[in-house]
Amino acid sequence: MFDQLKKLQELKKMQDSFKEEKLTVEKKGVSVTINGNFEAEEIKLNKDLSIEEQQEVLKQCLNEAKDSIQKSLAKKMMSSGLGAGFGF
Numbered sequence: 001m002f003d004q005l006k007k008l009q010e011l012k013k014m015q016d017s018f019k020e021e022k023l024t025v026e027k028k029g030v031s032v033t034i035n036g037n038f039e040a041e042e043i044k045l046n047k048d049l050s051i052e053e054q055q056e057v058l059k060q061c062l063n064e065a066k067d068s069i070q071k072s073l074a075k076k077m078m079s080s081g082l083g084a085g086f087g088f
Contacts, residue, residue: 014080018073025065030054032061036073 018036025032029046040062045054 010080014077021069021073023065023069023072025061025068027057027061028053030057030061032058032065034062034065034069036069038066038069 021036022033022041024042028049029044030049031042031044032040033042034040043058045058049057
């Protein structure tokens, strides 16, 4: 039981550290920066693109950033040994 409690504390520390993780994806002059909590921290648009193009590229950037940071965080959890104890 104490072992599980210790793992939960370590997991909480790791979750807090995820806020510090940042990833930026750029396409056609549009860029998105998100953190490990999947919150958008910065979005830059390209005024030379039409509204429709900006919307499409922004969607692509957000999806790619989310997928990439999700994989990165999963790797960190697995390498820490915490993921196995919680069924990750």
